[in-house]
Amino acid sequence: MKHNFENLHTIFDKYPKSQESLIAILQDIQKEYQYLPCEALEQTSEVLDVPLSTVFSVSTFYNSFSLTAKGEKIIKVCTGTACHIRGAKLLQDQLETHLKIKAGETTEDMKFTLEVVACVGACAMAPVVVVGDKYHGSVKVSRVKKLVKAK
């Protein structure tokens, strides 16, 4: 995928050029591109004078960073204890068949990424599916199609 990396400098300029800024910068890059492109990691390493191996180590450590491009909307199926009990697996299966991808993958048209997460902190409304920023509670298998329809 081709990107315009000019915006990177606006991100770099926001923070002091030291190792302490690494995570903040990676978070901003993640927000800007939805993932961490290789070129951006290389530039970050150069600008902050932090070894590329360290940058890579940090970006693979946190789950909030992704090294592969993600879809416009990220669908998170909660499989925490409460959601698991109330049928999260069925929702996951339904989403996987409907989107024709497995958990952790992105649809070919780059519209959706399906993720499985453990507990989003809304156990009272289990099972929970988060589409983009929106939380959907007490989701039924029959409602799954509707959730991903908003294309």
Add this chain to the structure above:
Amino acid sequence: MIHITINGKVVQAKDGEMLLTVIRREKIDVPTLCHHEAVEPSGACRLCMVEITKPEWDGWCDYVTSCLYPAADGLIVNTHAKKVNELRSSILDMYLARHPKSPEIRQLAAEYGVLKTQFEEVVDGDNCILCGICTRICDTMGFHAISMVGRGHGKEVAPPLNMAPTACVGCLSCAKNCPTNYIEYNMENGGLTIWKKDFEMVACTECGKTTITKEFAEYLSKNRDINIDYFRKCDECHRKELAGTMGRISNWDREARS
């Protein structure tokens, strides 16, 4: 200088010096997998665990990793107390479950009486114990070519972006210091391949034997102020040359005296 007691013997130590350093100086055998005197201790392998106590602790003991515990005056250390040995064998038991094929782990475990693990063996595992000695050595040497990647079950040692690391000079320090000899490299036809990166070796101008990689020779001559010609001869030819030089010097001496 302070005094500590190790296995009943009073020994001298510097204040703040790590216990393992003192123990090793006293030639006491404490097993370690992740320790290297040249790099910062990390306490990853947990095998250097010892029992410590002080008279004023009223019989209370603590179990600490000696590589990370600073010596303090009056400390009483037991490197092979019954409980310490038990701790070590249960740690080795877990190592054996995770790396059943590693000859190094099997030998060490056998020394502590663990011949077969009581846990379920990992069948398709590798021999990397994730002690991080390779990454710490690489960082200390200043190359930063490899690091710990990922976390939890997926954690592994890898070069950035899983591609041949530009920062690697092929010094082989990681592979040669790996406690389980897990890091693979291939040295044939006058070349070296490690971390999927290919290197050209410097060949001895006298006998043709390969010495170190071109990149490493260039790095050393540039950063450590060593004439690059030094690396164009292998150790053996350096020694032969030295013998010749020394012989000539003693001949001059003899001539001067006569």
